[in-house]
Amino acid sequence: MAIPRDEWLGKAQALAVGQTRRTYHNEEHKQNLVVSNDYDRWWCYCHRCHDGATVYKEHVLVGQAPVQQERVMPWPADAAPLGADAQLTQSIYRMLTPKGIDLSVMLPGVPLMQSKAQGRLLVGTSQGWLGRALGNAQPKWCTYSSKTGPAVFAMHPHDRITPGCTAVLTEDFFSAAKIRWAGVPAVPVACLGTRVHSKLLLQLLGCAQVLIAFDGDPAGTAGYVSTAKRLRGLGLTVHRVAIPEGL
Numbered sequence: 001m002a003i004p005r006d007e008w009l010g011k012a013q014a015l016a017v018g019q020t021r022r023t024y025h026n027e028e029h030k031q032n033l034v035v036s037n038d039y040d041r042w043w044c045y046c047h048r049c050h051d052g053a054t055v056y057k058e059h060v061l062v063g064q065a066p067v068q069q070e071r072v073m074p075w076p077a078d079a080a081p082l083g084a085d086a087q088l089t090q091s092i093y094r095m096l097t098p099k100g101i102d103l104s105v106m107l108p109g110v111p112l113m114q115s116k117a118q119g120r121l122l123v124g125t126s127q128g129w130l131g132r133a134l135g136n137a138q139p140k141w142c143t144y145s146s147k148t149g150p151a152v153f154a155m156h157p158h159d160r161i162t163p164g165c166t167a168v169l170t171e172d173f174f175s176a177a178k179i180r181w182a183g184v185p186a187v188p189v190a191c192l193g194t195r196v197h198s199k200l201l202l203q204l205l206g207c208a209q210v211l212i213a214f215d216g217d218p219a220g221t222a223g224y225v226s227t228a229k230r231l232r233g234l235g236l237t238v239h240r241v242a243i244p245e246g247l
Contacts, residue, residue, distance in 0.1 A: 001051055002051065002052070002053040002245055003025075003044055003046060003051050003052060003053045004053075005053065005055065007025065007026065008023075008025070008033060008044040009042060009044075011035045011044075012035040012036060012037050012042035012043070012044060012055075013037065013042060015035065015036065015037040016037065017037050017038070018037070018039070018098075019036070019037055020034060020035070020037075020098060021034070021035060021036075022034055022035075023035055025048070025049065030048075032046050032047045032048040032049075033046045033047075034046075034047070040056060041054055041055060041056045041057060041246065042054070043246045043247065045244055045247055050244070051244060052216075052244035052245060052246060053244075053245060053246070054246025054247075067119075067136060067137040067138070068137075069118070069133075069138065069139070069142060070142065071139055071142055071143070072142065072143050072144070072145050072150045073118065073131060073142045073144055073145070074144070074145055074146070075129075075144045075145070075146040075147055076115035076117055076118050076120075076122075076131075077117070078115055078117045079114070079115050079122060080114060080115075081114075082103075082112040082113060082114050082121075084114065085114065088114050088116050088134075089114065091134045091135075092114060092121050092134060095121070095132075095134050096121075099174055100178065101174050101177065105181070106177050106178065106181040107123075107156075107177055109156070109157055109158055110124060110125070110157060111123075111124030111157070112124070115131070118131060119133060119134045119137060120132055120133055120134060120137075121134065123154075123173060124147075125151060125154040125155055125156065125157060125173065125190075126155050126156070126157045126160075127148075127151040127152070127153060127154050127155060128143060128144065128147060128148045128149055128154075129143070129144045129147045129148070129151070130142070130154055130173055130192075131143070131144065132173075132174075140172075141172055141173070143192070151192065152192065152197035152199050152200065153190060153191050153192055153197055153199070154173045154176070154189075154190040154192060155176070155187070155188070155189055155190070156177070156180055159180070159187050161187050161189070161203045161204065161206075161207065162187075163206035163207075164207070164208050165186070165187050165207055165208065166185065166186040166187070166207065166208055166209050166210070167186060167187045167188075167189055167204055167209075167210050167211070168184065168186045168187065168188045168189065168211045168212075168213055168241070169189050169191050169210060169211070169212050169213065169214070169227070170188060170191065170213050170214065171190070171191060171192075171194060171215055171220065171223075172190055172192065173192075175188075175190065175213065175215075176188035176189060176190040179213065186211065194214055194219055194220060194222070194223020194224075194226075194227065195223065195226075195227070196227050196231070201230070201231075204236065205236070207236060208237070209236070209237040209238070209239065210231055210237070210238050210239075211238075211239050211240075211241050212224050212227055212238065212239070212240050213240075213241035213243060214243070215243060215247070216243035216244050216245045216246055217245070217246065220243065224240055228240070
């Protein structure tokens with residue numbers, strides 16, 4: 001159930017664009033409510049109630065047109081270990097911090113590089129390398145035509161889908177990393193979108209159950225419906241993990 005607007009929207013609108021802070025919700029004695037002012041929306045989430053809400057802005061000023069890149073990119077010639085360029089590394093951490101991602105804690109053992117030419121953080125998975133855009137570039141995630149070929153889904157290098165396991169499907173790699181870090185007794189898998197590729201489908205066939213944790217937006221809901229229908233048609237047990245609206 002969405003939190004009523006009069007309990008949070010004014011607090012979110014008082015923030016600067018890009019700012020997030022904790023505040024009180026109703027009669028709670030701790031600052032359990034997170035409110036945020038993103039460039040295209042205001043949103044909130046209460047860590048005690050486990051409810052949230054989102055209000056999309058009707059008018060958004062775009063300061064710079066997005067840089068359109070290919071979904072499958074050539075491997076960058078300037079790829080270097082994370083930290084090789086101090087300014088680029090700062091940009092990477094500025095992008096990750098609001099998302100709740102701590103590289104050293106949440107992605108241990110994951111190869112990490114950076115490319116200044118492409119403006120991307122390069123993440124090595126057991127299925128291939130991914131590139132996460134740091135600035136106003138689309139798509140946010142890309143794969144690479146070399147370094148084992150384009151990935152159609154992504155997993156932590158230490159994870160494997162084994163017969164009888166529970167798999168949790170997310171849209172992107174950072175969501176899967178959060179589930180893994182939280183200690184959920186399941187194998188997190190990033191679908192790199194809301195579609196289950198045939199290569200991933202073949203690996204899921206032996207699972208005891210599949211949990212779908214796509215984003216809490218219309219695309220995530222539509223992706224759940226189509227994915228669940230396909231998986232159940234093959235005899236798999238499928239459940240949805242309810243993600244709060246806008247999160």
